[in-house]
Amino acid sequence: MSIVNALIVDDEKLDRELLGNLINQYCSSITVLDQASSVDNAIQSINKFTPDVVFLDIHMPTANGFKLLDSFPDREFLIVFTTGHDDYGIQAIKAGAFDYLLKPIDVDELLATEQKILKVLEKKRKVFIPHVKVFHQGEHVLIKADEIVCVEAQGSYVKIFRIGGEHVVVPKNLKQLMALMKVDFLKRVHRSFIINTNHVIRYQTTGNELIVFLAGNVEAKVSRQYKQVLKDLLI
Structure with missing residues (x-):
């Protein structure tokens, strides 16, 4: 980085x-x-x-x-x-x-x-990169914020996509993750998605829906209320 x-x-x-x-x-x-x-x-x-x-x-x-x-x-x-x-x-x-x-x-x-x-x-x-500690497959895993590509809510769990194509599924919600990692590049863009704006490759609009394409072939939806905010960040 x-x-x-x-x-x-x-x-x-x-x-x-x-x-x-x-x-x-x-x-x-x-x-x-x-x-x-x-x-x-x-x-x-x-x-x-x-x-x-x-x-x-x-x-x-x-x-x-x-x-x-x-x-x-x-x-x-x-x-x-x-x-x-x-x-x-x-x-x-x-x-x-x-x-x-x-x-x-x-x-x-x-x-x-x-x-x-x-x-x-x-x-x-005194550089410090925030990280989140999650429990995954019987182990405590530390994930640095800048390694996160996208976070997707899946019921009472979230799926964290990481650089390199890896992902973990943990029993947390998006609000909890955002509270743990207060960094400018992680943005909530939908009720089900947080994205790392540093890993955005492109985006496209189809009707009222905006889709963001991120590193590692990860896709995320952007809701109407966040569309302009995201576009302003990426310009």
């Missing part, structure tokens, strides 16, 4: 795209929100997106990467310098850089940086 928002700042388009592709392919916890080609553009992007980390090139025209830091003396985001020169290490440390990657960027070093970022942000945020 992506929990780190990033900005890439580099005057070379090829280098921006290369780093972006490496992050998209190998760093599952990082999402690149934007790319900037200059310090001025980077300042605008930082103010707009408030990233968790900025991958910042040092050598750029008009103003180098170190100049960017002067605009954010009390910055909340982490700085990872990216450069083709190996003689800026000490200056980067003095400038408060979190990490330093040499071009061409090595995937293993990038992954190591990702893990460092996660450790710092987890401590800072």
Whole structure:
């Protein structure tokens, strides 16, 4: 699950795209929100997106990467310098850089940086993913909220569909589950369905009925009163 928002700042388009592709392919916890080609553009992007980390090139025209830091003396985001020169290490440390990657960027070093970022942000945020404890087939099972695709009411039981195609049937109702897992991405959309909006693939309207198609070939009905709310969330 992506929990780190990033900005890439580099005057070379090829280098921006290369780093972006490496992050998209190998760093599952990082999402690149934007790319900037200059310090001025980077300042605008930082103010707009408030990233968790900025991958910042040092050598750029008009103003180098170190100049960017002067605009954010009390910055909340982490700085990872990216450069083709190996003689800026000490200056980067003095400038408060979190990490330093040499071009061409090595995937293993990038992954190591990702893990460092996660450790710092987890401590800072005290990240906790809510879960529900259910009794299933003689065992107590802990299910993380972000693993839930959909919950369907079936009489006095509910069927919980999980990522990977697994499901469990437990003696709870939808109201009890919603009370246990107060997260924004789990939404009640019908008297018989709760869905995880992060796992919605598509939806279609047939007459007055709206059907949501979720990961794992799971389908859920959306009642009339929730239709517009759901559409607003997915736009």
